[in-house]
Amino acid sequence: MTKTSKLIVVIGSVYLIGLMVASLGFSHFIEPELGKPEKLLIADDGSLIAMAPFPPSITYPLGSDIDGNSYLTKIIEGAKYTIGLSVIIAFGRILLSLVGGYLLSLLPVSVKSMFKGLADALHYAPITVFTYILITPVILTFSWSYGTPTKIIYPCLVLIAVSVPVLSLYVQEEIDLASDNEFIDSARTMGAGRSHIFKKHIVPFLTPKMVVTFVQQIGQTLIVFAHLGLLNIFIGGSETRAMDINIKTGEEITRTFSMSNEWAGMISENFQYIRSFPWMVLAPVTAFALTILAINFIVYGLEAKRRPKFAKVPKKSQEPAVVTLDKEKFRMVK
Amino acid sequence: MTLSFFRKSMLQFILTSISIVLIGSLPYLLFNMKSQLDVLMMIERNELNNTLFLHDTIVFNIQEYGMHMWNTLKLMTSGGVVEYYQNGKYYSLFPELFELFTKSMVYLVLGLVIGLVVAVVSTIVIMSISGKVRALPKMILFVLESLPDIFIILIVQLLIIWIYQKTGLLVFNITSTFEGEPVLLPVLVLSLLPGIYVTKYLLLAFEYEEEQPYVKLALSKGLSKWRILFIHMFRNSVLTLFNHFKSIFTFALANLLMLEIIFDIDGFMTFLYKNSVLNPEVLTISLFLVFIPFFIGFTILKWGLERKFWRGEGMLD
Structure with missing residues (x-):
């Protein structure tokens, strides 16, 4: 069990770290030397084979976009933004909910149950909806009035804040669970102060659980990113360009572009092509799926390590131990 | 047991309702919704072409927040005609939302x-x-x-x-x-x-x-x-x-x-996705629409389970 769980954690981590390294390395070393993408695919005899976007093939393993850029390189390039942002957000969530959970654990039981009741409302609408409603005014609806720093920092703060209530309650429950242990009472009788007990007895209990929760939250954030991408919201700077002008009404037809190759941005950019060029959406969605799978691998492995399913009891030999008493073996200890 | 269960569920219902109202009006806390909506309407009526001079920041508008919660509550309790804004026009919310729901x-x-x-x-x-x-x-x-x-x-x-x-x-x-x-x-x-x-x-x-x-x-x-x-x-x-x-x-x-x-x-x-950004009260009402029937369903189910399996000895939690 431990061996497989270790292997699973290693597989997940290698995938994630490899992707991040490839992504950073790509934009530093490979991308500057890359030529302009080919829009047309021309055979040796000069006849036209295909026009971009190209479907998945050997040269373009995940297909290409309208300008002929391969999706594989786009996805590798975008990985650092998407994964990096979700790691930052997950970290912020854990940090804030640790503080929140600690503060909650100091409160009396009646107040705790009141907070629990209030947080129950989050069960009746998915977190994507809340995030969407709080982020959209800044990014889309009233986008004219907010500057770029606000457009990047504010959504991250919202993404952090939405999960804090539920996570804080979880942390508080874990703290309370740890405080129920007998050794806490013993420590208290021996004169340990509150901060000493927290540092020496509760933190070690909490740390492994928080590590698992942190990894889990990275996955949760990625799912919300993917959802928001479908709802036309993506972080990392979006830019609305006027594409065309409607002659009759004089209205501008605009399209939102992602400025980086961030995956959620790629989903929202290409969702209109889902019927004609499905790989354009499928490529980033698959990237999300694989990354989330890798993260769940890590979570699964860590959890399996934490609580072994059945503790293996070494089998005792069935034969009754023959005890021979030898007078010579007894010696006086001085 | 029945009485305490009922009281507990009632308390849960009230707490969740409070927090739905608190959540639903959040945009009014963080944005200057009124002035922003005015600008949006002007743009959509083609009265305003250039928005480059407009600037706004994230705010913390407790007064507006409270006002909006109060208005939403009044709107829901009075059973008046609720309207929502979309593309420069107001539409009546109610038969439509029920049908979609x-x-x-x-x-x-x-x-x-x-x-x-x-x-x-x-x-x-x-x-x-x-x-x-x-x-x-x-x-x-x-x-x-x-x-x-x-x-x-x-x-x-x-x-x-x-x-x-x-x-x-x-x-x-x-x-x-x-x-x-x-x-x-x-x-x-x-x-x-x-x-x-x-x-x-x-x-x-x-x-x-x-x-x-x-x-x-x-x-x-x-x-x-x-x-x-x-x-x-x-x-x-x-x-x-x-x-x-x-x-x-x-x-x-x-x-x-x-x-x-x-x-x-x-x-x-x-x-909800299309309209609740401009009309936060739509979010509040929709959340209640989901919450009330499913809460009742969950509670009845829970009550049944507790009666059948626990025979009053404990609570499910």
Whole structure:
């Protein structure tokens, strides 16, 4: 069990770290030397084979976009933004909910149950909806009035804040669970102060659980990113360009572009092509799926390590131990 | 017991309602909604062409927040005509929202019920095979539950298009047309992920029960394996499942939103998606629309379970 769980954690981590390294390395070393993408695919005899976007093939393993850029390189390039942002957000969530959970654990039981009741409302609408409603005014609806720093920092703060209530309650429950242990009472009788007990007895209990929760939250954030991408919201700077002008009404037809190759941005950019060029959406969605799978691998492995399913009891030999008493073996200890 | 249960549920109801109102008005706390809406209306009426001179920041408008909550409450209690703003015009909210709500909830409830039934059947099938062979279905379950919902929805849709292209056989209607909206496929897709989650939790609960001494006792008394599985273990596992069911429900709601967008269905969640940014009161009202029936449903279910299994000795929590 431990061996497989270790292997699973290693597989997940290698995938994630490899992707991040490839992504950073790509934009530093490979991308500057890359030529302009080919829009047309021309055979040796000069006849036209295909026009971009190209479907998945050997040269373009995940297909290409309208300008002929391969999706594989786009996805590798975008990985650092998407994964990096979700790691930052997950970290912020854990940090804030640790503080929140600690503060909650100091409160009396009646107040705790009141907070629990209030947080129950989050069960009746998915977190994507809340995030969407709080982020959209800044990014889309009233986008004219907010500057770029606000457009990047504010959504991250919202993404952090939405999960804090539920996570804080979880942390508080874990703290309370740890405080129920007998050794806490013993420590208290021996004169340990509150901060000493927290540092020496509760933190070690909490740390492994928080590590698992942190990894889990990275996955949760990625799912919300993917959802928001479908709802036309993506972080990392979006830019609305006027594409065309409607002659009759004089209205501008605009399209939102992602400025980086961030995956959620790629989903929202290409969702209109889902019927004609499905790989354009499928490529980033698959990237999300694989990354989330890798993260769940890590979570699964860590959890399996934490609580072994059945503790293996070494089998005792069935034969009754023959005890021979030898007078010579007894010696006086001085 | 009945009285305390009732009081507890009532308290829960009130607390959740309070927090729905608090959440629904949040945009008024963080943005200058009124002035922003004015500007938006001016743009949409073509009275304003240049917005470069406008600047705003995130604010902390407690007064506006309170006012909006108060107004929303008044609006809901007085039962007046609620209107929402869309593309420069005001529309009446009510018959429309109800129609969309019933339509989407039919999808949701059907999906959940089918998912639940399939999950129970497949769990029992998995449980009936021996421990070592179980690793394979468990592995498949683990991979499936790790995949994000939009991936699964997209794959299913593209698969059906692919089958259609290859064989000319349209297994299901995949998108909204003049002839109507797809029903069967969305329901099946919607049942997929909750089904996987229910199977996972049920399987965990069953495997826990399997190790309990009462199962060994029952086996040694000569009760058949099926009888233990169906009656004793199932009964105990249902309790565990119920505790997880609320989060599965939330998850299914998120699925519903993605499904409505990908399948191009005009439903309750897409309505929420399109209109609740400009009209935060739509969010509050919609949340209540989801909350009230499902809360009542959950509470009745819980009450029934507690009466049947716990005989007043404890509380489910």
